[in-house]
Amino acid sequence: MRLIALLPLALFLLLTGCSGGRDASEGRPTVYGPPSGTSCVRYWNGTSNDANRAHVRKAGYERAEVTVRARSHAAPGQSLSCNFLFHDGDSYLALGGAWNGVELVWGFPPTAKGRWQPRRAGTPGDDAAVRADGRLRER
Numbered sequence: 001m002r003l004i005a006l007l008p009l010a011l012f013l014l015l016t017g018c019s020g021g022r023d024a025s026e027g028r029p030t031v032y033g034p035p036s037g038t039s040c041v042r043y044w045n046g047t048s049n050d051a052n053r054a055h056v057r058k059a060g061y062e063r064a065e066v067t068v069r070a071r072s073h074a075a076p077g078q079s080l081s082c083n084f085l086f087h088d089g090d091s092y093l094a095l096g097g098a099w100n101g102v103e104l105v106w107g108f109p110p111t112a113k114g115r116w117q118p119r120r121a122g123t124p125g126d127d128a129a130v131r132a133d134g135r136l137r138e139r
Contacts, residue, residue: 031103035068038138040082041128043097043104045135052095052106053134059093061086063126064136071098071108081108086130092116 032039032046043049044066065085071078082104083096091113098108128136 034099035080035082035104037066037068037127040066040068040084041136041138043082044084048104049097049106056086056093056095056130057132057134059086059088059091061088061093061130063087064128064130065126066128066136066138083109087116090116 032042035043044053063086067083067085069081069083071081078099078101081096081098083094086093086095092115094109094112095106096109097104097106099105126139128138131137
């Protein structure tokens with residue numbers, strides 16, 4: 001009998017989309033604040049980034065380096081960006097999003113891709129793994 005009493009609540013949550021990552025009342029992506037290591041991964045995994053995730057998933061990248069960088073010549077409060085470097089040992093893909101003071105806007109810096117070359121010793125390494133659905137899992 002208790003399960004039947006919970007059925008309306010479960011149905012409500014399912015229909016209103018209360019699963020996180022999106023403002024259910026207006027369909028807007030969730031804003032996690034200015035870029036940081038953790039918020040960059042959240043933005044990557046968020047609903048506003050479906051196209052980039054699909055591209056990475058299709059290309060088969062397994063490793064990623066996530067960095068927060070300062071953008072030069074940006075307006076006050078808009079100087080940070082999330083940068084993602086994906087590679088598989090043979091090729092790489094670099095994608096990013098810039099903080100505009102309100103949300104992360106994808107496409108800054110411009111996308112770059114090419115042949116992967118091993119990094120020099122002492123540089124940051126891979127800090128995230130790419131899951132089968134294209135989302136990132138921090139290491």
